[in-house]
Amino acid sequence: MKSHNFPSRLTAKFAALLSCTTMTMIATTTVAIAQTTQPKASSRIFNIKGELVGTATFIQTPVGVKVDLKVQNLAQGEHMVHLHEKGKCDAPKFQTSGDHFDPKDVDDDEEDSTHLHHKHEAGKHKPAGDLPNIIVKQDGNGSLTAILPKLTLGSGKNSLLKHGGTSIIIHAGANGKSTIPNVDYKTRIACGIIKP
Ligand SMILES: [Cu+2]
Structure with missing residues (x-):
């Protein structure tokens, strides 16, 4: 048995x-x-000394790319945060990240030609990859969540993962005011390459 x-x-x-x-x-x-x-991307953000000062995650949603940014060990105050047009971060100046990421699509061009006058008059054109300013607290930490409706993680020139890549840049300040003494507010103080 x-x-x-x-x-x-x-x-x-x-x-x-x-x-x-x-x-x-x-x-x-x-x-x-x-x-x-549902494509995802992320970025590890380093200061000019090569120290990790933040991480960002990017998730494709039906209404655009959702960005979650967390920073640490940054100067207290308000900092501009932008996505830049090249996937390069060469310290100390991070100029290799290029200009603001601001791809134009057909819809935008039509809109621009109709509203060009108003836009220039107001001087308020906001590049597609500009995020809200991040507020860094006294302890050096800060976080923000935002949606970038004109961008994608898919294919095409509006993609954060396009050929040549993109990056995320944190500046020394915002609204003409720097968080660091004797450093211009536009100075690029941290950079992260956006990777799939
Ligand atoms: Cu910038």
């Missing part, structure tokens, strides 16, 4: 193991599909 029982128990164990493996494979495939349909 036992000699019959033993192999059947073994078979049951093997079957359980097999179904476990199959379940894991299905789960892995589901995660892979979810990641394909």
Whole structure:
């Protein structure tokens, strides 16, 4: 009797193991599909000394790219934060990150030609990759969440993951006011390359 029982128990164990493996494979495939349909990106942000001072995550949503930014060890006060047009961060000046990321699409061009006069008059054109200013507290920490409606993590020139990449830059100050004595408020004090 036992000699019959033993192999059947073994078979049951093997079957359980097999179904476990199959379940894991299905789960892995589901995660892979979810990641394909909802692209993500992130960035580790370093100051001019190469110290990590922040992290940013980027998630594709139906209304644009959602950005979550957390910083630490920065000067207290208000800092401008922009996405810049190149995926390069060469300290100490971070000029290799280029200008503000501000891709133009067809809809924008039409809108621009209609409203060009008003926009220039107001002087309020906001580049697509400009985030709200971040407020750094006395302890050096700060965080912000924002949606960038004109940008994507998908394909095309509006993508944060376009050829050549993009970066996130934190400036010394905002509204003409610097957080660091004797440093211009526009100075680029930290930079992170945005990666898939
Ligand atoms: Cu900037």
